[in-house]
Amino acid sequence: MIERWRPETHTFHLRTGEATITLQDVKVIYDLQIDGQALYRVEPPEILPYRQELTRLTGFKPLQRDMRGRSRLLRSSLHAHLRLVDLQGPIDEATPQADVDRRARLYLLIIFGGIMFPNTSGADMSIRYLLFFEDLDRTGML
Known part of the structure; x- marks a missing residue:
């Protein structure tokens, strides 16, 4: 396109x-x-540790070689991690809410970083979108 x-x-x-x-x-x-209200995020002047935020919010700790710059991640590494997470079993009533939230953030990151706003290279995606999903309860209210 x-x-x-x-x-x-x-x-x-x-x-x-x-x-x-x-x-x-x-x-x-x-x-x-x-x-409704516009969705925006003002980043502090210091460099955000996007890789650490990815780990904190999703449980996914990518290898350094999977990172492109400070805020881009190889799409293939995220998809591989999500396949491993999905192999652990489906979400059910016994799944802790923290695990549900982490998996939801991974899927939202794929939707926003890989489908709606993809990188022109096609091989990597921005993980900056993840910061919009830190508080999932507020995400739909913005």
């Missing part, structure tokens, strides 16, 4: 004609709230 995007008109040029994606489309496709 990147080759068909025209930044001058903010549209996709497809065989069938021009198409644009609206906020309404995003709401229908991803069932996301499009009205």
Whole structure:
């Protein structure tokens, strides 16, 4: 789709004609709230330890070789970790809430960092989105 995007008109040029994606489309496709308060995060001036935050919030401790810069992670390493987590068994009534939250954050990171806002390389993804999901109870209220 990147080759068909025209930044001058903010549209996709497809065989069938021009198409644009609206906020309404995003709401229908991803069932996301499009009205209300804006979602933003002001980072402190010091460098955030994104790798440590990933471990703290999800339990996933990536290898240094899987990191690209200070805030990008190889998608394949995250998918491999999630496969291992899923092999431990499905979530049920006996699963501790902390484990449910960690797994939810992993899936949200894949959705935001890999599907909705992917890196142009396709091989890595930003883990900065994870910080928006620190408090899952407030995530839908922003």
